[in-house]
Amino acid sequence: MKTFTCTCGNTLYFENTHCVQCERKLGFLPDVLTVSALERVGEDEWLALAPEAEGGHYRCCRHYTDQDACNWMVPVDDPEPYCTACRLNQVIPNLDKPGNRALWIRIEQRKRRLIYDLRRHRLPVFPKTTHPNTGLAFAFLESNPGPEDIQPEFSDDHQGNQIMTGHADGLITINLAEADDVERERMRVQMNEQQRTLLGHFRHESGHYYWDRLVANGPLINRVRELFGDERMDYGSALDNYYNQGARPDWQDHYVSAYASVHPWEDWAECWAHLLQITDTLETAVAIGLAPPRAMDSDMDVRIRYWIELAVKINLLNRSLDQPDPYPFLLSPPVVEKLKLVEQVIRDSGFTP
Numbered sequence: 001m002k003t004f005t006c007t008c009g010n011t012l013y014f015e016n017t018h019c020v021q022c023e024r025k026l027g028f029l030p031d032v033l034t035v036s037a038l039e040r041v042g043e044d045e046w047l048a049l050a051p052e053a054e055g056g057h058y059r060c061c062r063h064y065t066d067q068d069a070c071n072w073m074v075p076v077d078d079p080e081p082y083c084t085a086c087r088l089n090q091v092i093p094n095l096d097k098p099g100n101r102a103l104w105i106r107i108e109q110r111k112r113r114l115i116y117d118l119r120r121h122r123l124p125v126f127p128k129t130t131h132p133n134t135g136l137a138f139a140f141l142e143s144n145p146g147p148e149d150i151q152p153e154f155s156d157d158h159q160g161n162q163i164m165t166g167h168a169d170g171l172i173t174i175n176l177a178e179a180d181d182v183e184r185e186r187m188r189v190q191m192n193e194q195q196r197t198l199l200g201h202f203r204h205e206s207g208h209y210y211w212d213r214l215v216a217n218g219p220l221i222n223r224v225r226e227l228f229g230d231e232r233m234d235y236g237s238a239l240d241n242y243y244n245q246g247a248r249p250d251w252q253d254h255y256v257s258a259y260a261s262v263h264p265w266e267d268w269a270e271c272w273a274h275l276l277q278i279t280d281t282l283e284t285a286v287a288i289g290l291a292p293p294r295a296m297d298s299d300m301d302v303r304i305r306y307w308i309e310l311a312v313k314i315n316l317l318n319r320s321l322d323q324p325d326p327y328p329f330l331l332s333p334p335v336v337e338k339l340k341l342v343e344q345v346i347r348d349s350g351f352t353p
């Protein structure tokens with residue numbers, strides 16, 4: 001993630017809503033991918049002061065005005081009340097229920113970061129409302145544990161509605177509980193995962209979405225099958241095998257995570273998520289002077305070399321702070337080849353909705 005600059009010269013970050021130096025209101029302009037200081041010119045009309053906006057006028061996203069849950073802007077000539085990130089929402093949780101609003105706001109923050117990630121990779125993002133067959137949508141749902149007095153033997157018939165985080169046909173569903181730090185850590189330990197983050201879920205599930213868009217009928221499908229395996233193998237039984245027997249013992253030689261060994265689709269989604277994570281973190285490192293601009297080289301060998309150097313440093317810093325390693329992964333040579341192929345698919349996408 002880049003950093004941005006206020007008209008007053010202060011450094012701004014993606015999540016900011018006010019400049020702490022000049023106290024101007026701020027908003028992210030999705031059309032030019034920048035955070036801008038704003039000057040009020042009407043009831044809900046703002047002049048964007050960032051040079052990239054070229055004097056453009058904007059409204060605040062309705063979730064900015066009504067919920068303080070978004071900091072994105074909508075160009076004044078766009079009739080939609082919501083920004084390009086919020087209009088992807090198909091369902092949001094019941095905000096009247098105590099605690100839900102805080103969790104939902106965390107989810108929205110990560111979603112906006114994902115959309116920025118995708119856009120900076122020049123991957124167009126279209127809502128399902130205008131592109132029902134190829135568009136993207138989100139559902140943020142809360143599991144309903146159901147009545148507690150149900151007899152265990154009937155639990156299969158009567159257990160409440162258990163929300164599974166996942167992707168199906170352009171709809172990415174995120175279980176609200178993933179935004180609860182305690183709950184997410186409990187799930188991480190239970191699933192024996194090295195890392196489980198909210199943004200990681202968004203990145204992973206978007207990998208499934210773009211597999212359908214870019215790989216399934218794309219020119220690189222055979223190359224993808226060579227490296228990731230043949231995705232036509234039965235997904236359900238592959239998943240059952242993984243949960244019954246665990247990952248193969250030598251998974252680290254071939255996969256970026258144990259879960260990636262489930263099925264070629266999961267391997268793809270895990271590598272996709274890693275590529276987005278690596279690129280975003282390297283971009284941040286360059287922006288704040290922790291890595292040279294060359295670290296963002298289009299040559300993936302260069303980028304990955306800088307990434308490995310940086311990841312070691314981040315891990316060591318965190319050990320000094322008595323925090324777990326933020327990047328507890330090994331990038332074996334086959335994994336590096338897969339990351340390069342993901343990058344090539346993105347670069348060559350020529351994506352049309």
Ligand SMILES: [Zn+2]
Pocket residue numbers: 006007008009010019020021022023024037
């Ligand atoms: Zn300022």
Ligand SMILES: [Zn+2]
Pocket residue numbers: 061062063064070071072082083084085086087
């Ligand atoms: Zn919004």
Ligand SMILES: [Zn+2]
Pocket residue numbers: 204205208265266269
């Ligand atoms: Zn998956």
